[in-house]
Amino acid sequence: MSTRSPRRAPRAAKRRPSRAIAVTGAFGFLGRRLLARLEADPAVDRILALDLKPPPGLLRKTAFVRIDLASPRTDVQIAAALREEKIDTLVHLALFFNPIQNAAYAHEVEVVGTRQLLAAAEAAKVKALVVCGTTAVYGARPDNPNYLREDAPLRPPRQSRYMSDKLEVERQVAAFAQAHPRTSVAILRLGSMLGPSVKNPATRLFGRALVPVILGRDPLMQFLHEEDAVEALHRAVMAKAAGPFNVAASGVLPISSIIQLLGRTPLALPAPIAQASLAALWSTFGIGTPPSWLDYLCYLWVADGSRASTELGLRYQYTTRETVLAFGAIGRARQAPSAEAILGA
């Protein structure tokens, strides 16, 4: 048994401060913030931080175990650590938010790493699992409805290896949930994020003075503030949520309005030229974004985040417009707050 006392009380009842939570990717930009919240949460008894990097500072409730999801047989190591700390909830954040050049390594971390983690969760019999996903897995398609619900088909661009890894993680997590009905398995599909510390294709696109857009295309877009993402993760962990949840702020804005709000200059390129330049930059210089991502600038991929509101009680602090304005206020010189600054607070 991984818990000290049998948990027979209904989920809604006031919980004793006995939660033990493990977080992978604990010192990434989301993990650091989640850890700070869990540290401050009196309902959390202890935390197990799993990451490649050592912790940036001293933490009160947190124990640290160094893991490398890309190396073989990490599952044994993780399972041992989970058992030792009597972990009840495992949060998986050791995932990429940004496509990287080394697709083979990304695959190892995302797909093989998640498989190992799920094996460890099974071996240690955790009660709840929260995995971080993305609404980009729905894919940007001309025939998408204006608001994608959690049951919408997942149709990301086929050529993108980053996206096929994300899709594979979704499949693995869904299969795990089906095989383990007694474990609450939640996947939080986070909307495209903008914020002070996140680095992703959107922050790169809108961080520049000159924003390349597709000529004649002006789709509605939606942005999530990273604070809301952390809030959603925290709530999902505490509520032992189950199933897929879109975490997507209310409100939409066309790309042109976002560029206007941020005071940037749009550079409208015909689609074939944009495609060719992206392909050249990505494959030759290893910079930018894979060309298969252009669809996300052409078509709708706005998600309906209301399920997270009703079932997790999540109150989005930022609308899309407020997220964009907050991002604009950071300015071009973006400085990620140091881990010490967050955790020391």
Add this chain to the structure above:
Amino acid sequence: MPGSVAEPVTEPLWEPAGAPVSRPPSPPGFPAAPELLETAGTRFRRFMEQRLPALVEGVARSWIETLGLTAVPVEVSDVDAFGMSQEFVERWQPVLARLLSDYFRAELRGLEKLPAEGPAILVCNHSGVLPYDELLLKVAVRESGGRNGSPGRDIRPLSEDFAINAPFAGSFLNRFGLVRASRDNAERLLRAGHIIAAFPEGTQGIAKRYENRQRLQRFHSSGFVELALRTGAPLYPVALGPIGLLPLPSRWNIQVGDAIRASGGEVAAEDRSTVARVTEEVRAKLQGMLTALTSVRRSADSPASGTRRRSAAAGRSSAPRR
């Protein structure tokens, strides 16, 4: 050699036409000590960090201004949940209303029947090859006016995929209030209390042959009836005419029929026979309105051809095709 790389860039030989490039203040006559120590590498890095972005931006700005290449027809500051911008609608409404009254010489009838608030479904025929009727119906309803001189309601026509996804036109239509036709979108709009306009003939209605232009095509979808049953929204048949291949400057009619209230709720929406019966009721009413509209119009235009066409149209409508 790094020196030759840095040379042309510290003092660019040409400036882009258009927006001025911000230039750091020129160094004093005698270089300060740190500048003497500055290597070609740091000069190059300073160029990459400070001068190049400004240079590229200047060139791009002038290019954009010269060629008029901006992302969209008109920039807007905010949109509603389905992409309509009030600001955009107000800007384009007078232009399009003028087109409707002067070019199409539109005759609007029965628009006062539409509810002042709450959801409703307009069931319309497609009047031509191009989906411009979706846009013009929206213009007409807004133009017809609400109480005490305010503009009419902003209806949300459900548009064909190819129109709403067309480059340039698609974002124009979306900012003006059109929404991609899908059941999910329609239901969300109705639940939010909007009036939607459905074109249940689908693309068939646009692609119909010229000799069949009077004939309402088989309804591609009866989803609008299910939605009406589920949400309790009244159905209004709306006849748009004349039916033409191209947007010719012929006299236009927009006629709103009496409301059909489909009751029964969720249970009836699941029942195929109820859905089929209401669908047929709406279709028959709309076909009747279209037939009447055309015969009146034909006889007014030229009496001789009018009689012939009237009988032809009447003959068709008596045996509706399935």
